[in-house]
Amino acid sequence: MDPILCGLAANPALPSDLVDRLISIADEDIALGLDRRADLSRAQAVALAERVGESAVPLAYGGRLSAADIDPAVWPDAALALLDQGAGRPEWARLLAADPARERREKLAACPGLPSDVVDTLATDPDVRVVAELALWTTPEVAARLAAHPHAEVRSAVAANEATPPGTLAALVTGQGMPAARHCLVCDREEVPFVHDPRCPRRDCDLPPGASCDGSHESTVHDMRHAALRNPATPVEAVVGYVDHPSTQLRWALAARHDLPRKVCVRLAADPTPGIRADLAENPAIDDALIRALAGDHDPDVRRGLARHPRIPLDVLTDLAGAARIGATLLPRIAAASPTEVEELATSAQPAARMLVAQRRDLPPAVRDRLADDPDAKVVKALAPHPGLTEAQLRAMVDRHGVRVLARVATNPDASPALLEDLVRHEPTVRKVFREVARHPGATVPALLVCLADRRAGPLAAGHPALPPEVILELLADADDEVVEAAAANPSLPPAVMADLVRRR
Template identity: 30%
Template sequence: MERADLERLVGLARNPAAPEAVLLRILNGAEGRLRSSVFERAEVPDAVCDAAASHPDREVRGYLAAGAGASGAQRARLAGDPDPWVRRLVAAGPEVHGRWRRADPLPDEVCARLARDGDRGVRARLGMFAPVPDEVGALLLADPEAEVRASALYHWRGAPDAMVRPLLDDPDPAVRRAAGHVTGVVPGSAAEILEQVAAADSGWERRETAAGAVLTDRLAERLYATGDEDVRQGLAANPGLPDRLVRALASDTSPAVRLAVSLRPELTEEQRTAIDHHVGPDDILRPPPWVMRSLDDPVLMRACAESAHLGMRRFAAYSPHLPGDLVARLAADDDFVVRMLLCENHPEAPGELLLETLLASPFITRFDQLDRPRFPRVGLARFADSPDPGARLLVARDPEAPAELIEQLSHDPSAGVRGVMARDARLPVARLLELLHEPETAEAAAEGPALPLAAMESVLAAVGIP
């Protein structure tokens, strides 16, 4: 069996026009993981889910449990599966890539049931990829098993601070570390903190430990006295740093240390400006916990968005709660990273900005915004002659692009562009069948909704599916 035959089968399983009977034949006749492709389509027919839910092979049931195309209600059929491995997959949910794509959540009552499952692995995976109700998250944080509590800390991003803080004193070290990860606090006595810094294998570990330690004046002085640049950079970001050391680090010889000081939340605009700092276009600034916990604070986010400090404006762009005037302000920011972060995080990012950012972005995530409702569609045909293949493939998203243009781009030198055109219903069938037999576009062409039933039968026959 040739590789192209298998690729065509995968494409056929995802074809939105594939009849239910064809999907059932793939589910029952394909080998191994090829069957999972049936659950990666945009929608999975109920009859296919029924067949998978009652299938004697747990692998098949697992494909439904973790299927990105299956709805929460469809996956919930396996919440009572006798095999805990299957229930763990149901609890975790499908891993759906893309910031604006989320797995369809399980029904609330099913989440509550899984939160009380007798298998701790099920409880530990609940909410891993699909959100759960807050009351279920609270149950998991109070679970008697440390593995479950630690997992819930990592996966429940909206956990109230009042529920997380007590777990910094949890009897289990893994839970304490997880609570520290969420809060930015590194648990431990002064002696333990100093020991961690001394034993750290990397500058990152030293920075994180110094940034998250609960500081006394004496501990702060001892950490500062190490003379280690990474430790000083971490101290500069620690919210409990004494004022004397804040002033000392504001004139530190290290640019990284001075930058960290300039991003402290209590500073005024005048104080930030007085610190010699620099943020370059390629510098990566990860928002500290105080920012991530305050993205819905309108006063703080306004101060960040209106700041002359580029780093503060980048922090503001992480907030999905900014009002319209601040969205407009950041959309016009001179810094590309600010504009890109706004696109990645705010549901009301302007459509033209989404397009502009995609065209300018050098990152692999440039296409993550394509399915956003605000992403423009009409007029994209103007990119047919662009030197950028990423721009040319946008033509297929233009509802007014003529079939002749789709056919023209199906001959594009870029296999990626040809593949996108193959999936377009406007592509003439004769050209679609040609692409079906080209190795670089075989899988994409098998997904084409214009694919004739006779061609679908040929794909099945080539892999021996009756």
Template identity: 30%
Template sequence: MTPDEIARSATPAERRLAGLALNPAAPEDILLRLLASESAAVRMVLCRDRALPDAVVDAVVAHPDTYTRSFLARSPHAEPEQRARLVDDPEWFVRAHLADGPVPDEDGCPARPLPDRTVVRIIETYDNELLGIGVLRQMSPGFRRGTATHPVAKVRRWFQWDTLTPRERAALLADPDPGVRKSAARHERHRDPDAVREDLPDRRCLARTTLLMYGALAPDVAAAALETDGAWAVAGNTSTPAEYVAVLAGHADPKVRIRVAERPDLAPALRRALAVDPDPGVRLALSVHPALTEAERAAIDYEVPEHEDCGHCSVPDADPDPERLRRDARSGHPCLRRRAARDPGLPADLVAELADDPDLGVRVLLSQNHPDAPATLLLRSFMEYTGSHRWHLTRRPGFPRTGLARFADDEDPAVRRLALLDPRLGPETADRLTRDPDPLVRADAARHPRLPVARLTALLDDAELAPRAAANPSLPLAAMNALVP
């Protein structure tokens, strides 16, 4: 069964126990009893959806059920060192889930990297079918940068060719391992236009698109791609001849012209032409071109999307450029300031400046990504932003908690939920909000630690709210024990 099927098939009693499995106040002996449950739904929630103490992790690693161990292998809440303990699991199913990595949490944050030694073990011992993008996502930035010179030959095969120096490429082409040499030779071959022409599939497929995007293109290959399905791919290829880049700048499809506008080597004449392109998306793409001055940007009639996806969990730049970051933060272009706001390493003086930025996207992205975003900014961003990542703002380190009870009667249910973050919320208000018309407000109220015990225990028999009540940290220990068979 898939995880969704397991969850859908759970009985009301199993869902209540699954709620108890999430209770942060549940002692180890309760968690261990839940781990021994016959319910896959309970074990799934316990092992996948919360952090676990080491004693419980010990029991999960030794658990006889393959599914149970696999839930820990893909848990975004488990420490990487805990997940790494499954690297030599006897079951292919568990190893496959470890290699694929955690399912993204509800905020879509990337997985924390596995220990370097664990990644090496996976690469050395796992079947090739398990060595995909999941392993790459779980590499630390430093490990990924050092693959080309790693002492283990199989790790060296994970080199990133486009980032290597000529000396590093030459070393890989002469590597003592035949597999490394073969892989390096394949990449080197595609720096030869004649080899690309020879290897280019004549049908639409991933291999064809990849070669058109990254291979060295002869003029006839680029010309043929323009006439078929490859215009978008060659529009961003740095080897596309200049005369064809000029043709692509006038392509009928605005997506192709956007791709051209993003080229760092775009000629001044083409920049001027695309600056007045009839498509607003093309003009916006061109307006952030690194070769433009602030005056040239300001002269372009661009429109910044108001409801840009103001996400979070940005991966810090491995090689940050402090000067560019400062230029972006003080640019007149909102998109460049948004780019700076995403950087969790933004200096304190720029954080202070962008906290009062006139652009909502800048303020929200700063709130979502910087660890020192001010509390006043976090709350303001929540009140003004209604996008899909709104609730994540409440999980930022500096988000205020006390004083939020004042929002308990707000018309917006998302704002009413804020009241349930207040540790000083009145018990009678928490009780009232368990009857709120909004299901998310009711659910949060059922988990509030100041909910009166009488109401809390009564909710254990409520079909909708029992799982939330069972997860309430104020649930008496006697009631926890009574729930577990």
């Protein structure tokens, strides 16, 4: 890989004639930058695809190649990309339905709006993986038809398809009115009874770890039920009976459903598996009484899940915030807090409550300014990126709380160039500050030069448009290829230098 040419290929300021030159010498690495260019013309896109065939697919997905540009016999994968977006031609689908590569037929089966004759062809494909892919994405009518397919793998895919009619999904879960499956991937390949060794040494084996069949296709049937339980289109009355099922996976899938009756939620709240209780804690289906009960759960994941519940009472949430490690995130209940609730949280005696509301980025100025003076470093750290803070406020945060808030202050969009320069020179240093300043649009040359000395921040700083051309030129000879590539992609690189770099390669 030539890091200079790869960087130039992604440089937004590269003149069009140099784009043409790069296309003419492109390899797969250079093409990765070229096919993402916003200014690539249709003629350039076609030329790039002809030069590097692998580029045809991303160019098609990016809208740079249209149906008029693609011959499916030459670029079948690009034709599939357009079919996947509903922009291909019906005759392409008929051609690709007979493609000898199973992977292409499988990709075709996932495309929307296929002609009915193509759907019929794919539904009888000799490779069951193609039929299963069709079942996963097809229309309600075809999904209902495939639900009775003799292969359990196809039925499992039907169970995961949210377009499958509810009655069909219920039949798959209960087995009522559904003929028994006759095959699965396990008994297709192995003599039953068979259990696949999770440490299978065969390199050509693609059976899932633990896949098993004793004639009842049990692992695939289990997967089918799991898919149906996770499918919101499956009627809840068909799945509630799994609340006491011995399979942890099935109970876990049930806990994530948003349509559970209360008695099922109560049973799941007492499940011995913490992950099930954690998913239930986040589930909008649970009421205030269960929320308060789960708040006392001994498992930290359950308490963290509960903190993400959209209707958690604020008093419960603030108590959790003091004990659970929620992290720097804006919780749904805080995002939906009313102006009165925001004021209450911001004036709470509990630092955890003030920290929660400080994660918002739309605080009224009076609330924002009050939190900027908060004595607790965790509150100030959460607030530091908030827009509208003055330089004096940001500097006061650093003076009071030091290294605990430096990196977050560096992310503030209103941080001044002078402040950014001071942050990168702060003693003791915080290495994350270098990366944040290197990304900041207001970073100055002195600040960026400091960032260049940091291994992880160096590539970010090398691509910053504030760097002067003479510094960028020096970076083109850096020992770190990432720095070289970023410098070559820097839009402040003079066009004459770009031309010379291309000409010399």
